[in-house]
Amino acid sequence: MRLSTFFLPTLKETPTEAQIVSHRLMLRAGMIRQTSAGIYAWLPLGHRVLKKIEQIVREEQDAAGAQELLMPTIQSAELWKESGRYDDYGKEMLRITDRHDREMLFGPTNEEMITDIFRAFVKSYRQLPLNLYHIQWKFRDEIRPRFGVMRGREFLMKDAYSFDIDAASARRSYQKMFLAYLRTFARMGLKAIPMRADTGPIGGDLSHEFIILAETGESGVFCHKDWLTLDVLQNAPGFDEDLQPFFDTYTSIYAATDEKHEPGNCPVPESDLVSARGIEVGHIFNFGTKYSKPMNAVVAGPGGEPVPVEMGSYGIGVSRLMGAIIEASHDDNGIIWPDAVAPFNVGLVNLKVGDAETDRVCQELYYKLRANGMDVLYDDRDERPGVKFADMDLIGLPWQLVVGPRGLKNGVVELKRRSTGEKQELSVDSALEKLSA
Amino acid sequence: MRLSTFFLPTLKETPTEAQIVSHRLMLRAGMIRQTSAGIYAWLPLGHRVLKKIEQIVREEQDAAGAQELLMPTIQSAELWKESGRYDDYGKEMLRITDRHDREMLFGPTNEEMITDIFRAFVKSYRQLPLNLYHIQWKFRDEIRPRFGVMRGREFLMKDAYSFDIDAASARRSYQKMFLAYLRTFARMGLKAIPMRADTGPIGGDLSHEFIILAETGESGVFCHKDWLTLDVLQNAPGFDEDLQPFFDTYTSIYAATDEKHEPGNCPVPESDLVSARGIEVGHIFNFGTKYSKPMNAVVAGPGGEPVPVEMGSYGIGVSRLMGAIIEASHDDNGIIWPDAVAPFNVGLVNLKVGDAETDRVCQELYYKLRANGMDVLYDDRDERPGVKFADMDLIGLPWQLVVGPRGLKNGVVELKRRSTGEKQELSVDSALEKLSA
Structure with a gap:
C-alpha cells in the first residue's frame, strides 16, 4: 500500500477526550x-x-x-x-x-x-x-x-x-x-x-x-x-x-x-x-x-x-x-505492534521522493518484499524525513526500512526494529533477505 | 471436516414456509x-x-x-x-x-x-x-x-x-x-x-x-x-x-x-x-x-x-x-455450487465405514487432498449409501469422491462431478491427481 493514497488520517495533536x-x-x-x-x-x-x-x-x-x-x-x-x-x-x-x-x-x-x-x-x-x-x-x-x-x-x-x-x-x-x-x-x-x-x-x-x-x-x-x-x-x-x-x-x-x-x-x-x-x-x-x-x-x-x-x-x-x-x-x-497482529510487516520510507535512484530502489524493494509475501506500507509522500519517522513510530510497524540518497551512495539502506530501536545499515539485498527470513 | 462431527442439520422434509x-x-x-x-x-x-x-x-x-x-x-x-x-x-x-x-x-x-x-x-x-x-x-x-x-x-x-x-x-x-x-x-x-x-x-x-x-x-x-x-x-x-x-x-x-x-x-x-x-x-x-x-x-x-x-x-x-x-x-x-464459492471442494464418501481397506483409503485420501490445499468434507458416518448420496447431492459440493469395498477390489474409486452428473472410475492416484489439478 502506498501511503500517498492510503486513507490514514493521523493526528498531530493528542485528543483531549482520550483518558488512556x-x-x-x-x-x-x-x-x-x-x-x-x-x-x-x-x-x-x-x-x-x-x-x-x-x-x-x-x-x-x-x-x-x-x-x-x-x-x-x-x-x-x-x-x-x-x-x-x-x-x-x-x-x-x-x-x-x-x-x-x-x-x-x-x-x-x-x-x-x-x-x-x-x-x-x-x-x-x-x-x-x-x-x-x-x-x-x-x-x-x-x-x-x-x-x-x-x-x-x-x-x-x-x-x-x-x-x-x-x-x-x-x-x-x-x-x-x-x-x-x-x-x-x-x-x-x-x-x-x-x-x-x-x-x-x-x-x-x-x-x-x-x-x-x-x-x-x-x-x-x-x-x-x-x-x-x-x-x-x-x-x-x-x-x-x-x-x-x-x-x-x-x-x-x-x-x-x-x-x-x-x-x-x-x-x-x-x-x-x-x-x-x-x-x-x-x-x-x-x-x-x-x-x-x-x-x-x-x-x-x-x-x-x-x-x-x-x-x-x-x-x-x-x-x-x-x-x-x-x-x-x-x-x-x-x-509497537507484535509481529502477528501488525497492520503491515514493514514500513518502507523514501527519504527523498523525486530522487531517481531513491525512487528506483524503493520501487524495487516495494515489489520484491510484496512478492515475498510481506505486507508493506510504502511512504512515498512528499514530506520531510522528520514527519515520516514520527508517523512510522506512531503507527508502530515492526520494521522500518529507510532509503535515502546518502545511504545509497554507500550502497546501504537502514533497517530499524521498532520494538528495540535497533538500527543497522545493510545492502539492499541483505535487507531483503533479513526481512524475508 | 468429518461429517460425523460436523454440525450439519439437514432436513428430510421440505419446509412448508419456504416459497422459493x-x-x-x-x-x-x-x-x-x-x-x-x-x-x-x-x-x-x-x-x-x-x-x-x-x-x-x-x-x-x-x-x-x-x-x-x-x-x-x-x-x-x-x-x-x-x-x-x-x-x-x-x-x-x-x-x-x-x-x-x-x-x-x-x-x-x-x-x-x-x-x-x-x-x-x-x-x-x-x-x-x-x-x-x-x-x-x-x-x-x-x-x-x-x-x-x-x-x-x-x-x-x-x-x-x-x-x-x-x-x-x-x-x-x-x-x-x-x-x-x-x-x-x-x-x-x-x-x-x-x-x-x-x-x-x-x-x-x-x-x-x-x-x-x-x-x-x-x-x-x-x-x-x-x-x-x-x-x-x-x-x-x-x-x-x-x-x-x-x-x-x-x-x-x-x-x-x-x-x-x-x-x-x-x-x-x-x-x-x-x-x-x-x-x-x-x-x-x-x-x-x-x-x-x-x-x-x-x-x-x-x-x-x-x-x-x-x-x-x-x-x-x-x-x-x-x-x-x-x-x-x-x-x-x-x-450445485460453483467451484469458487463451494463450502468444500470435495465430498469424500465412505460407502462402508468399518471396512478396514475402505477406511484406510478414505483416510489416506482425506489427508492427501487436504495436504494439496483442498477443503474436504469426509462422510464417515455410519449411514446407508443412499442417505450419503442424497445428502451430497443436496449440499452440492462440486466433486464427490466415492470409495467402497467393491470398487477397491478393482483398484478404483468413483469421481462424480455434481454439475453434470458425469461419473468416472479412477485409481486412487488418478483421482488425487485430477482433483489437485
Whole structure:
C-alpha cells in the first residue's frame, strides 16, 4: 500500500477526550473514529489489525475443534424471557421495538440463541460433544462508555458455546478452550495469565479470566514469577491429547487479581511473587445446566433417558484486544505492534521522493518484499524525513526500512526494529533477505 | 471436516414456509436457521459459503483500489437529519432509543456516516480520488420479509463510496466499480448483466443494476444474445488502464428489465433477443453532490477554492447473493455450487465405514487432498449409501469422491462431478491427481 493514497488520517495533536494511552494512540494513528458515544468506525489501519486478531482467534478455535457459525445481531426478546434473563439484564441491554411492535434486542451475548439452535437440531448424545462459536458485533449500552474500544458499546466478540453429555466431557471441552486461549494470546505476543474467577451459585473450579500484563492495565494482579518466563507455545500439548496434566500445571501456578489476593494467606513466598497490572481479555466459564434446563435443551442419553446438556461459554473481546495490545506494547513515540497482529510487516520510507535512484530502489524493494509475501506500507509522500519517522513510530510497524540518497551512495539502506530501536545499515539485498527470513 | 462431527442439520422434509427454491434448499441443506422473521443464523455450512462470497467481493474491491474499513451497525439519528433522510426513510428504518434517550438507528446504508468520516479528515483535492468500502450487517425492517436470505431484514452488504474532485474523475471511479462488479460475479460463476437504472432527479447515465440470470429469477429481463457468450474475465482490462472502451462496449450491448423494455422500440432484432429471468445482486450509482452539499463535504480545489466532492455508492448484497447463486444453480436433487464459492471442494464418501481397506483409503485420501490445499468434507458416518448420496447431492459440493469395498477390489474409486452428473472410475492416484489439478 502506498501511503500517498492510503486513507490514514493521523493526528498531530493528542485528543483531549482520550483518558488512556491506547485510546489516544488509536485516535492519533488514524485507526478509529468515534461515530457516537462508545461506538467506533474502524478506519483502514485499525481494520487491518482487527482482521488479524480475529483470524488468530479463529484459527485456534478451529484447531480446538470448535465450529464457526454466525448468529445475527438482532434477537427476539422471547428467548430471553424463556431463560429468565430479559428482566434481569437491565439497562445495558439495547431494547428495540420493530415496526410490528415486537420486542427485539441487540444481542449482548448469545447463550439463549445458541441453546435454541442446539435444541432444534441435536437430539442424541451421539451428536456430542459440540462446540459452536461465532465472531460477531455485540452491544452493551454502558451508562458511561469510555477508554475507547476497551469499553465501547458496540464491540466485536468471539463467543463459543460447548455442549456435553456429562460433567467429565464438559471438563474436557473446557480444557480445550483453556489451551486455545493460552495459545491465542501467546501467538499475539501477549503474556496472558488465567485467573480463577467466580462461578456464582454453580460452584466448581471451571471459570477463568484471562488477564494480560500491561503496565497501564486496569486492575492489579499478583502471580508467581514463573508466569513471566513460561513459554506456552513451547509447552502446549496437541488438542487431541490428554489435557489434564497441562491444565493441572497451568492452574497450579499462583495467579490472582487484587480482589482475590490475600497478602497474609498467599502460598507464594514474597521473593517469588510478582505484583503487576493487567487487562481482562477473555473469560471461560462452565455453567452446567443453567440454560439447558429452563430452555429444555435435552438429548437422549445412551440408555434413551433425557439428559439436559452440560454447557460452557468462552468469550474473547476481539475489539477490546486491540486496545489491550497497545496498552501492553507502546512507548512515548507510539504503538509497537507484535509481529502477528501488525497492520503491515514493514514500513518502507523514501527519504527523498523525486530522487531517481531513491525512487528506483524503493520501487524495487516495494515489489520484491510484496512478492515475498510481506505486507508493506510504502511512504512515498512528499514530506520531510522528520514527519515520516514520527508517523512510522506512531503507527508502530515492526520494521522500518529507510532509503535515502546518502545511504545509497554507500550502497546501504537502514533497517530499524521498532520494538528495540535497533538500527543497522545493510545492502539492499541483505535487507531483503533479513526481512524475508 | 468429518461429517460425523460436523454440525450439519439437514432436513428430510421440505419446509412448508419456504416459497422459493433457494430458501427451501438452504433450510434443507442445514445452511441457515430463522431466528426471527427475516433474521437468520448462518450455520457452519452456510457460513462457509458466506465467507467465500465475501472474500471474492473483497479481493475485487481491493484490486480496484477501494480501501476497506468498517463502520458500526448502530448510527446516530443526527447525521440522517443533516442529510434530510431521517424522516424520508419511513418504517423500514429500525429506530432505536438508547438508555440516555438518544435517537439511534440500525444502519440500512451508510452514505451519511461515510460522508461524515470523509469531511472530518479530507481537506484537499490532493487526497482524492478516494474509495472506501465496508462489508457489514445492515437492517431494513421490511414489512413482509420473505424468500429467505433474498429479502431478509438483517443482511450482509458490501457498500463502497467514492469521492472525486470533478465529474470526469467520478466517471473513472464509477468505471472501476463497473469492472470490479463484472469480475466479481464472473468469478462466482454467474452471468451478471449490468442494466441501466433510474438515476432519479440527478440524471446522467451512471447508474446500473447488476442482474444475474436465473430461471427462477424475480423479474423478467431482455438482452442481446451476445451477453450469453461474453467472457468477462477474458476481456477485462486491468484496473489501471483506460476503462472507457471497455465501459462503452459493455454498456452498448442491449439489456433491459421488463419495466424498461419496449417491445416495439427495441434496437435488437427479435432473432438476437433473449428473454430471461433475473435477480438483482448489485447496484452502482453516481449521485454527484447529493450528500456532499447538504453535509458540507467540501475540499480545497487546485486553486484553493471550496469544491463539494462528487460521490458515488456501490452496493453488493452479499448474503442475498447466496440465495441468488442457488436460484441460478440447482437441480431437483439440491444445490450445485460453483467451484469458487463451494463450502468444500470435495465430498469424500465412505460407502462402508468399518471396512478396514475402505477406511484406510478414505483416510489416506482425506489427508492427501487436504495436504494439496483442498477443503474436504469426509462422510464417515455410519449411514446407508443412499442417505450419503442424497445428502451430497443436496449440499452440492462440486466433486464427490466415492470409495467402497467393491470398487477397491478393482483398484478404483468413483469421481462424480455434481454439475453434470458425469461419473468416472479412477485409481486412487488418478483421482488425487485430477482433483489437485
